[in-house]
Amino acid sequence: MKSRKVWMSLISLGLLMMSGCQAKTTAQQDSYSTLQARGKVVVGIDDTFAPMGFRDENNELTGYDIDMAQAVSEKLGLTFEFQTIDWSMKETELNAGNIDLIWNGYSITETRKQQVAFSEPYLENRQLIITLADSAIMTKDDLAGQSVAVQKESSALEAVMAEAELAAKLKNGAPEEFDTNIDCFMDLEAGRSQAIVVDEVLARYVMKQRGLDKYKVLDDNFGTEQYAVGMRKSDATLLSKINEAMQACVEDGTQAALNAKWFGE
Amino acid sequence: MIRQILPSLLAGAGVTLQVFALTLLLSLPLACLLQAFQQFSGRLLKPLFRGYITLMRGTPLLLQLMFIFFGMPYLGLTFSREASILIAFTLNYTAYFIEILRGALGAVDPGQAEAGKMLGFSRRTIYFRIQLPQALRNAMPAIGNEVLNLVKDTSLIYVLGASELLKAGRSAVNTYATALPFVVVGLLYLAMCGGFSWILSRIEKRISYY
Numbered sequence: 001m002k003s004r005k006v007w008m009s010l011i012s013l014g015l016l017m018m019s020g021c022q023a024k025t026t027a028q029q030d031s032y033s034t035l036q037a038r039g040k041v042v043v044g045i046d047d048t049f050a051p052m053g054f055r056d057e058n059n060e061l062t063g064y065d066i067d068m069a070q071a072v073s074e075k076l077g078l079t080f081e082f083q084t085i086d087w088s089m090k091e092t093e094l095n096a097g098n099i100d101l102i103w104n105g106y107s108i109t110e111t112r113k114q115q116v117a118f119s120e121p122y123l124e125n126r127q128l129i130i131t132l133a134d135s136a137i138m139t140k141d142d143l144a145g146q147s148v149a150v151q152k153e154s155s156a157l158e159a160v161m162a163e164a165e166l167a168a169k170l171k172n173g174a175p176e177e178f179d180t181n182i183d184c185f186m187d188l189e190a191g192r193s194q195a196i197v198v199d200e201v202l203a204r205y206v207m208k209q210r211g212l213d214k215y216k217v218l219d220d221n222f223g224t225e226q227y228a229v230g231m232r233k234s235d236a237t238l239l240s241k242i243n244e245a246m247q248a249c250v251e252d253g254t255q256a257a258l259n260a261k262w263f264g265e
Numbered sequence: 266m267i268r269q270i271l272p273s274l275l276a277g278a279g280v281t282l283q284v285f286a287l288t289l290l291l292s293l294p295l296a297c298l299l300q301a302f303q304q305f306s307g308r309l310l311k312p313l314f315r316g317y318i319t320l321m322r323g324t325p326l327l328l329q330l331m332f333i334f335f336g337m338p339y340l341g342l343t344f345s346r347e348a349s350i351l352i353a354f355t356l357n358y359t360a361y362f363i364e365i366l367r368g369a370l371g372a373v374d375p376g377q378a379e380a381g382k383m384l385g386f387s388r389r390t391i392y393f394r395i396q397l398p399q400a401l402r403n404a405m406p407a408i409g410n411e412v413l414n415l416v417k418d419t420s421l422i423y424v425l426g427a428s429e430l431l432k433a434g435r436s437a438v439n440t441y442a443t444a445l446p447f448v449v450v451g452l453l454y455l456a457m458c459g460g461f462s463w464i465l466s467r468i469e470k471r472i473s474y475y
Contacts, residue, residue, distance in 0.1 A: 047428070048439040055436050057269040059276050085426040092335055093426075098346075182439050209442035 032237035035100060040079040041238075043069055044099030046087040048180055051205045051262050052105035052227075064201075064262040068122065069103050071254045075245035088153050091115045094232060101242075102230035105201060107155035109225070117233045119242050121226030122255065126200040127159045129218040130207075132188060137195055140220040144169040149184040149193035152177035156197045159222035182206065189214070197222055204263070270437040270446050277433025278453050284419045284429070288354040289412065295355065296362030297401075300370070301392050303363065314363075321360035327421045329353045334425050346425050354418070361411055369404035370396055402472050409465040413458050430454065 035041050045053040045065065053063040061082055073080040080101075085093050090106075093099045094116060107125065108118050131137045137146065148170050150156040160175050161167050167174060176193060178184050184196040185206055195218075198206075207215050229246075231238055249255045303314045321329070334349035344352060373396050381391040401408075420431040428436070434450035 044426075048432075048436045050440045050442075054440045055273050055433075056440075057272060059273040083426060084428055086424045089331075089335070089424065089426075096335055096338060180435060180439060182442060182444075185442070186444060206442045 028232060028234040030237050031097075031100070031232070031235055032241070035078065035238065040081050041073070041076075041101060042083050042099045043080050043101045043103050044085045044090055044093050045082055045104040046090075047084050048087075049105055049202065052201065064123075064258060065104050067258050067261070068249070068255070069101075071249050071258075072242060072245040075248050076241055090230075094230065097232075100231065100235070100238070105199065105227050106230050107199075107225040108228050109155055109158050111158065112230070115233075116230040117235065117239050119229040119231070119239060120246060121228045122246055123201070123227040124224060125227055126224050127156050127197050127222035128200045128203050129195055129197055129220060129222065130188070130203060131195045131216050131218065133214055133216050135194065135216060137218070139218065140166065143195055145171055146194040147171040147192060148175045149178055149187045149196045150175045151181045151184060151198070152179065154181075154199075155225055156199060156222065159225070160197055163222070185210065201227075201263070266441065266443075266445060267449065270441065270449065273428075273433045273437055274430065274446065274449055274453060277428055277430040278457070280422075280427060281416070281419045281430045282457070284350060284354060284422060284427075285416055287351055288358055288415060291351070291355045292358040293362055293408075296359045296366055297393075297397060299359065300363050300366045301389075301397075303367075304370075304392065305388065317356075318360045318363060321357050322364070326353065326357050326418060327424060329357055330421060330424055346427065350422050350425060350427065354415075358411065358415060362408070365404050365407045365411065366397075366400055369400035369407070372403050373399045405465070405469045405472070409462065409469075412461055412465060416458050416461065417454065 045061070047053055047055050047061060049063075051063055052065040053061065056062045066082065069080050069082075083099055085099060087104075090099075090102050091112070094102055102116065105123075105125070106112075108121060112118075129137075129140065129143070137143065143166065148160070150160060157175060157177065175197070176187070178187060181198050181202050184193070184198060187193045188196050203217075229242055231242070246255075299314070303311070306314070330349065330353045333344060333353045334346065337344060337349075377395050377399065378391050381395050386395070419429055422429050423432040423435075430450055430453060434446045437446035438444060
């Protein structure tokens with residue numbers, strides 16, 4: 001009897017502590033002065049997203065977003081430190097204060113807008129529909145009854161689900177979800193998926209590596225979206241500073257040079 | 266191609282080995298100590314031990330990692346990535362080792378402890394000098410299983426953004442758009458586990474002195 005009492009009080013104490021601490025995170029403040037004092041901003045990136053952020057043969061971080069972030073950091077006079085994160089935990093990492101920016105081909109979506117503040121967009125990206133070169137699928141409507149692969153928790157998934165009628169007509173009533181976009185490509189080549197929906201930026205990079213003639217890109221797509229930098233909603237100062245610096249990168253031609261370097265546009 | 270991907274994979278294997286070695290060095294001695302406490306503890310502490318072991322064995326290690334890194338700050342305790350990984354792995358593996366030891370200690374002839382008592386040894390001496398060495402020897406195959414599991418469980422730390430071997434492999438697969446890195450990753454895990462099983466079998470032979 002006695003030990004049961006002890007346990008009950010321990011459990012209720014635990015619950016009390018948890019409920020008491022929930023409030024703490026909502027009362028966040030603008031952290032710009034803290035960041036300045038610390039002298040560095042922690043940028044959360046996923047190093048499995050070529051060509052935006054990935055590792056070269058020396059295991060060094062590289063990519064369009066890494067270069068872009070570095071250019072912005074010079075304009076801000078703040079050091080950026082890159083922290084690899086698991087992509088599915090990005091908003092949690094941000095709001096827990098482990099990272100200050102999400103900068104890795106981060107598309108603006110309605111759902112994400114409720115959780116994070118977005119900078120001005122810096123890159124446009126389409127959700128392409130890709131099939132094998134000899135596929136009979138020609139339009140979006142041909143996807144009915146077919147197995148379609150997307151990366152889980154990606155904006156591609158959101159874009160497909162946004163067209164609910166079409167999504168319901170897919171095989172199994174929804175797209176197949178994979179860990180990474182490369183998994184989607186491999187599933188397509190294995191013949192299990194008949195089509196995949198992926199970010200154009202990544203898809204062009206992958207197709208160039210694996211052989212452009214293997215694939216067919218449909219004229220239809222799942223809409224255009226924009227890449228932007230994500231940060232905590234409380235960080236209004238950081239947001240305006242980043243926007244200024246990115247605008248400066250456009251004006252002095254830094255971004256045009258990056259576009260040419262990574263996309264050959 | 267292999268030459269291009271190998272540096273990042275080896276760096277990943279380094280992280281994997283680090284987590285493996287630190288966890289093993291912390292959890293096995295800790296389990297020996299805690300098992301002693303459990304054996305000698307009164308009625309009040311026992312449910313605490315059982316609760317801890319139930320919690321550790323009853324929830325996924327991945328969830329424990331996330332709870333310690335993302336959840337504990339809500340309770341006022343903030344750990345670094347590295348610390349969170351070590352705490353979660355050590356707590357989890359200690360629980361399994363305690364259970365293995367409990368079983369192995371039960372298999373040690375009670376006559377051993379009685380003889381020790383007759384000779385006037387303290388409870389501590391009996392546990393550490395007489396019971397534990399015999400129990401560890403009996404437990405070697407089970408401990409070996411856990412050691413190899415630990416090598417592979419380290420792949421879970423990707424969730425805290427750590428670039429261990431499997432994550433490095435995924436990264437390379439993405440960069441070069443081919444699945445070849447996964448084959449290399451598999452071979453590296455196999456080599457590590459092969460090496461550890463060889464060491465374990467040597468230890469087992471060495472301590473089976475009668």
